[in-house]
Amino acid sequence: MLQPLLFCYQALPCTALEPQVKRSIARPELSRCRKHELQLANSRECTEEAMELTKDSSITMNDGNRIPVLGFGTYSPEGVPKSQAKEGVKVAIEVGYRHIDGAFVYQNEVEVGEAIREKIADGTVKREEIFYTGKLWSTFLSPELVRTGLDKSLKALQLDYLDLFIIHWPFSFKPGDNSLPMDENRKVIYHSVDLRATWEVMEACKDAGLVKSIGVSNFNRRQLELILNKPGLKYKPVCNQVECHVYLNQRKMQEFCKSKNIVLVGYSVLGSSREKDWVDQTSPVLLDDPVLLKIGQKYKKSSAQVAMRYILQQGVVALAKSFTPERIRQNIQLFDFHLAPEDMEAIDALNKDMRYVHMKSISDHPEFPFNDEY
Ligand SMILES: NC(=O)c1ccc[n+]([C@@H]2O[C@H](COP(=O)([O-])OP(=O)(O)OC[C@H]3O[C@@H](n4cnc5c(N)ncnc54)[C@H](OP(=O)(O)O)[C@@H]3O)[C@@H](O)[C@H]2O)c1
Numbered sequence: 180m181l182q183p184l185l186f187c188y189q190a191l192p193c194t195a196l197e198p199q200v201k202r203s204i205a206r207p208e209l210s211r212c213r214k215h216e217l218q219l220a221n222s223r224e225c226t227e228e229a230m231e232l233t234k235d236s237s238i239t240m241n242d243g244n245r246i247p248v249l250g251f252g253t254y255s256p257e258g259v260p261k262s263q264a265k266e267g268v269k270v271a272i273e274v275g276y277r278h279i280d281g282a283f284v285y286q287n288e289v290e291v292g293e294a295i296r297e298k299i300a301d302g303t304v305k306r307e308e309i310f311y312t313g314k315l316w317s318t319f320l321s322p323e324l325v326r327t328g329l330d331k332s333l334k335a336l337q338l339d340y341l342d343l344f345i346i347h348w349p350f351s352f353k354p355g356d357n358s359l360p361m362d363e364n365r366k367v368i369y370h371s372v373d374l375r376a377t378w379e380v381m382e383a384c385k386d387a388g389l390v391k392s393i394g395v396s397n398f399n400r401r402q403l404e405l406i407l408n409k410p411g412l413k414y415k416p417v418c419n420q421v422e423c424h425v426y427l428n429q430r431k432m433q434e435f436c437k438s439k440n441i442v443l444v445g446y447s448v449l450g451s452s453r454e455k456d457w458v459d460q461t462s463p464v465l466l467d468d469p470v471l472l473k474i475g476q477k478y479k480k481s482s483a484q485v486a487m488r489y490i491l492q493q494g495v496v497a498l499a500k501s502f503t504p505e506r507i508r509q510n511i512q513l514f515d516f517h518l519a520p521e522d523m524e525a526i527d528a529l530n531k532d533m534r535y536v537h538m539k540s541i542s543d544h545p546e547f548p549f550n551d552e553y
Contacts (some may be wrong), residue, residue: 347387
């Protein structure tokens with residue numbers, strides 16, 4: 180089972196193939212920002228509301244469902260035993276995370292599903308309190324394969340439905356059992372798919388009750404507009420999940436998504452797991468940034484907590500992964516402080532539009548998302 184994932188990373192040296200890949204009910208919703216009624220609170224005008232964030236805060240998406248603002252990432256770096264994903268998810272649920280971010284291509288949905296079901300069985304949570312995101316991998320983008328891709332995740336997880344199902348990447352690979360099909364020159368074999376046709380089957384999955392909400396990931400503006408402008412569009416994407424952190428603050432994508440009532444979900448907010456095979460080892464270590472460390476001293480918080488709070492205060496959903504129990508606990512201690520405007524501005528100044536997950540080896544794919552400005 181692990182082999183295709185290992186293959187996937189080893190085969191793409193120095194590239195970034197994506198590692199593979201409420202407000203409380205009593206509080207006003209984040210989307211009801213005073214100055215922007217019914218718009219997302221991902222602008223600085225809404226800092227006041229952002230200060231009221233709690234660990235149970237969520238954002239109302241454009242289909243009426245709610246997404247918790249803090250999510251637990253489950254991508255397992257190469258060589259990490261899958262049991263760690265299971266234990267990590269169990270600890271996360273015990274300490275209060277209710278949003279779990281997974282994917283077929285992470286090859287650990289069996290363990291993640293076991294953890295969720297065990298925490299339901301022992302009475303810690305009810306299924307309806309958990310928000311699970313699954314992702315459609317690139318070998319399943321052909322319309323006739325979307326349902327197959329979803330069924331594989333549901334079967335592995337042993338869940339009846341996903342809360343959110345997103346297209347993992349806009350580029351399609353040759354369908355088949357290998358998640359990363361390659362030719363004799365070890366070049367990934369591409370496939371051509373009309374993303375609008377893929378989206379129509381995503382809509383059908385929602386209508387069938389197999390998923391509550393549908394969205395996309397790693398789409399650029401053009402690709403989002405392709406879906407939004409599709410004749411006969413039934414459901415808009417509820418979210419775009421993209422890399423988002425202090426060195427890549429996604430300001431333009433944030434503004435665009437806000438204008439379309441699409442939630443931005445940020446991944447690698449801590450600077451990724453920095454795997455040698457796909458992250459440039461000379462790239463700056465985000466959690467060592469002196470500005471984050473200094474601001475952390477002011478609030479008696481770690482650089483990780485400052486980096487995460489910065490994302491949340493913009494109305495962006497923050498995903499963070501850790502399989503270390505102490506860090507899992509630390510990463511949810513984000514709701515007893517707020518960053519002052521001058522600290523938000525100091526962190527804004529760190530932006531350098533720098534990706535950890537750059538996927539350069541497939542930058543010639545017609546649907547490669549990162550050749551556009553955003
Ligand atoms: N849609 C996509 O294409 C995509 C791409 C990338 C990621 N994602 C999702 O986003 C999630 C998060 O992104 P990510 O996994 O790339 O990385 P991340 O959350 O930015 O960083 C994870 C790394 O940070 C370490 N860490 C966690 N908390 C820490 C703390 N308090 N202090 C110091 N180090 C800490 C973790 O180590 P330990 O685990 O050893 O504690 C791990 O090495 C993924 O797991 C996945 O669910 C989606």
